[in-house]
Amino acid sequence: MKRPKRYNDASVWQIGFFSLNNAAINLYMAMMIYVSYYANGIAGMSVAIVSILLTGLHIFDGITDPIAGFFLDQTNGRFGKFRPFMLIGNVIMACSSLALFFTTQWIPYYFRIPYFAMLYACFVVGFTLQSVVGKSGQTVITNNPEKRPLFAYFDSLFVMASYGGISLYVSVYLVPKYGGFQAEGLYKEMCTTIVIAAFLATILAIAGIWNKDHNKYYETKEKKERIRIRDYFDIIGHNRPIRMLIIAACTDRFAATVYGHATVGVMLYGVLMKDYTIAGLIGVVTALPTLVVVTFGIKVAQWFGQKKALVYFTVGAIILQIPMGAILLSSQVSSIRFSLYGMNTITWLFVTVYILLNGCKSITNNMVTPMIADCTDYEVYRSGKYVPGLMGALFSFVDKTFQALGTAFVGIALVLLGFDKQLPQVGDKTTVLIKTATIFMYCIIPIIGWICTILAMKFYQLDKKKMKEING
Numbered sequence: 001m002k003r004p005k006r007y008n009d010a011s012v013w014q015i016g017f018f019s020l021n022n023a024a025i026n027l028y029m030a031m032m033i034y035v036s037y038y039a040n041g042i043a044g045m046s047v048a049i050v051s052i053l054l055t056g057l058h059i060f061d062g063i064t065d066p067i068a069g070f071f072l073d074q075t076n077g078r079f080g081k082f083r084p085f086m087l088i089g090n091v092i093m094a095c096s097s098l099a100l101f102f103t104t105q106w107i108p109y110y111f112r113i114p115y116f117a118m119l120y121a122c123f124v125v126g127f128t129l130q131s132v133v134g135k136s137g138q139t140v141i142t143n144n145p146e147k148r149p150l151f152a153y154f155d156s157l158f159v160m161a162s163y164g165g166i167s168l169y170v171s172v173y174l175v176p177k178y179g180g181f182q183a184e185g186l187y188k189e190m191c192t193t194i195v196i197a198a199f200l201a202t203i204l205a206i207a208g209i210w211n212k213d214h215n216k217y218y219e220t221k222e223k224k225e226r227i228r229i230r231d232y233f234d235i236i237g238h239n240r241p242i243r244m245l246i247i248a249a250c251t252d253r254f255a256a257t258v259y260g261h262a263t264v265g266v267m268l269y270g271v272l273m274k275d276y277t278i279a280g281l282i283g284v285v286t287a288l289p290t291l292v293v294v295t296f297g298i299k300v301a302q303w304f305g306q307k308k309a310l311v312y313f314t315v316g317a318i319i320l321q322i323p324m325g326a327i328l329l330s331s332q333v334s335s336i337r338f339s340l341y342g343m344n345t346i347t348w349l350f351v352t353v354y355i356l357l358n359g360c361k362s363i364t365n366n367m368v369t370p371m372i373a374d375c376t377d378y379e380v381y382r383s384g385k386y387v388p389g390l391m392g393a394l395f396s397f398v399d400k401t402f403q404a405l406g407t408a409f410v411g412i413a414l415v416l417l418g419f420d421k422q423l424p425q426v427g428d429k430t431t432v433l434i435k436t437a438t439i440f441m442y443c444i445i446p447i448i449g450w451i452c453t454i455l456a457m458k459f460y461q462l463d464k465k466k467m468k469e470i471n472g
Helices: 012-032 035-041 047-074 083-106 109-136 149-178 184-209 229-238 240-259 262-272 278-304 306-329 345-366 368-383 388-416 432-457 464-471
Strands: none
Touching (some): 012 083, 012 109, 012 184, 035 047, 035 083, 047 109, 083 109, 083 184, 109 388, 149 278, 149 306, 149 345, 149 368, 229 368, 240 345, 240 368, 240 388, 240 432, 262 278, 262 432, 278 306, 278 345, 306 345, 306 432, 345 368, 345 432, 368 388, 388 432
16 A cells, blocks of 8 residues: 655644634533533523433434534535534534523423523534544644644643633632522623634634645545445444544543533532632643643653553553542541632642642543544555544544433432532532542542553554554
């Protein structure tokens, strides 16, 4: 098989700008973390109903991915393969989320649940269209193994900015301004802000991929046969790296959905620590040192390959989760404070472990995205078929299914804890049950997910040497 003699290279600004596509998606994901509080506190739905709805809609989200991936693989129009999906997806998300947060509470109660589900389903369609590009578009930006890890760097940076920024915005500004999660104005202001920011990020991402979104970058040198649906089953059956990567990533996704759930954050910061503003301030205080850890992680990926970087930092996360659990078990956890007059010992311990742990999490969560591009290149090498849409969609389908399971897990846990009518609120009394549940969801569940990742990577053969053989 004839292989390219040189890499398809890219400027750092092109990689950084295109990564803003994922930033736009993550802004919406960060906003939707709070949709359960909106549905429960403003729209008047029970915790059980909200949990069932969101689980079902996340599964629907996964089902739409293979469909979007199939159409993306068939697309080759005057505006390129990827750019139309980015813009159309973002516009659909903007319209549906504005309608959801601004109008659901005014719909008669008996029609409110189907109305909410319909708008959220529309949001899911837009989310799918834009997110499938994030996982597939990297293949046309560059195949240089020295440059491809930079996607994980920018993704880590923008994920921290998106989730950390929204968390700070909500905990330090919106919650004090509106007096908690029971005011509809909080959700309207948050949604408007997100829509504007995500649209600007999408425009910059389109600029980043503009010069690469052309035939010469995604048409292979093999005979140009049309990809059929039955070819997908052959690819899935014979592309072992994508199967192993999916196993690794989906267990991480389940864990990340659990420990990153808005309610777990409320229980951790608003109940155990008795100061919900820490949820936002922690991101600001630790942003720069966390970025240093992430930068080191990207260097490791460039030196040793993305597979080894993922394994090394997953092991690091498991080790660091142990002292984090010990800190949360401490009777002094409620004395953790971010003060202008100095921080106490337990706060310094928490911040130090949080920085190192969050840096490892950023690597483990974001390194898999450029690794999907490696799996796509491997498929071209193996069979001559270029199917970035399929690879991204297949990954997203399983990823979102486990995200749905994570959402359902938290919902079931809350109902069993007695929060069947109302979600835990900032300032609730700390009980042994809540403390145990918080530590289990924030510390134990991630360890289980990371162990599964390490086991899956034992059977993932696309190390740095193999990728140089494929693309060199």
